[in-house]
Amino acid sequence: MIILLVLGLMFVAGLVGWIVGHNTHEKTTGTVSASTATFDPQVAAGAHIFVQFACAQCHGEQGKGGVSPDVPALKTVAQKLQPAELRTIIDHGLGASKDPTKPYMPVWGQVISATQVTDLISYLRAGLPKVPTADPPAIPQGQGAAVAGATLYVRYGCINCHGPNGLGGVPNPQSPDKTIPPLSGADFQGEFNTDKKIIDVIRSGSVIGRAPIVSMPHWGGIIPNDQLAALAAYIKTLKSG
Numbered sequence: 001m002i003i004l005l006v007l008g009l010m011f012v013a014g015l016v017g018w019i020v021g022h023n024t025h026e027k028t029t030g031t032v033s034a035s036t037a038t039f040d041p042q043v044a045a046g047a048h049i050f051v052q053f054a055c056a057q058c059h060g061e062q063g064k065g066g067v068s069p070d071v072p073a074l075k076t077v078a079q080k081l082q083p084a085e086l087r088t089i090i091d092h093g094l095g096a097s098k099d100p101t102k103p104y105m106p107v108w109g110q111v112i113s114a115t116q117v118t119d120l121i122s123y124l125r126a127g128l129p130k131v132p133t134a135d136p137p138a139i140p141q142g143q144g145a146a147v148a149g150a151t152l153y154v155r156y157g158c159i160n161c162h163g164p165n166g167l168g169g170v171p172n173p174q175s176p177d178k179t180i181p182p183l184s185g186a187d188f189q190g191e192f193n194t195d196k197k198i199i200d201v202i203r204s205g206s207v208i209g210r211a212p213i214v215s216m217p218h219w220g221g222i223i224p225n226d227q228l229a230a231l232a233a234y235i236k237t238l239k240s241g
């Protein structure tokens with residue numbers, strides 16, 4: 001009887017082992033074929049730009065939606081809109097109001113080049129496929145808020161508008177300052193001298209004019225509170241002089 005039981009268990013263990021092994025094998029082959037598959041270079045570039053400019057953080061990975069009820073999924077947008085309409089929306093934004101209480105589509109025309117917008121449109125028209133390594137950077141865990149914040153600064157694309165290390169320098173010719181403000185230096189640190197002030201402006205955004213003027217996007221409902229705190233912790237470590 002015991003022998004039968006042991007034999008039975010061995011059989012079950014073997015079967016489980018075989019299933020696990022078999023699945024792993026399938027997964028491995030899947031990954032291998034995906035990473036060696038070739039993509040149209042414009043579609044691949046578009047997938048990377050979609051991550052770099054944080055389209056994925058608002059519209060979901062591969063544009064699947066689900067981040068906020070105020071941000072639409074993009075899976076079928078290219079069936080609904082012509083390439084020229086998509087370009088206008090990306091360059092000029094959509095839905096911004098004078099007093100935004102909801103996320104709107106930011107104005108990208110000053111920041112993303114015409115070639116990059118063409119690549120984004122190719123990616124949207126291809127149905128936003130999964131492209132290997134077009135992934136947002138992983139957030140370091142357990143290493144302090146400022147470390148996490150430095151990665152979030154890249155993940156949410158803040159770096160594209162405010163420059164590496166918050167040094168600024170990105171032109172915004174028709175805005176009062178003619179440039180997107182730095183997040184470092186005496187003026188910034190004098191005005192934004194508490195975590196609350198920094199977090200409030202990230203949450204609310206600031207509509208300073210109509211396209212082609214670039215405004216500060218509204219991130220409320222998109223960036224969770226702990227990540228807002230981490231961003232503030234990082235921004236406070238930047239150059240003060």
Ligand code: HEC
Binds near residue numbers: 103
């Ligand atoms: C801060 C969040 C945010 C980011 C970042 C963002 N979007 Fe949007 N986007 C929105 C919102 C909100 C709307 C809906 C605006 C409306 O209809 O009022 C939208 C609308 C759109 C639309 C029109 C969708 C439709 O169904 O009409 C397209 C296309 C689009 N976004 C593409 C992009 C691309 C490409 C990027 C990256 C370059 C991007 N978005 C980045 C928030 C965002």
Ligand code: HEC
Binds near residue numbers: 158
């Ligand atoms: C599409 C470009 C763009 C992106 C992306 C962007 N910002 Fe901004 N941001 C601006 C502009 C433009 C202003 C100036 C608004 C004004 O003058 O009222 C601004 C203002 C700010 C301010 C207040 C600084 C000041 O002097 O007024 C802070 C803080 C800030 N942004 C943080 C962030 C963070 C953190 C992120 C990423 C989560 C981010 N921004 C993403 C364009 C951008």
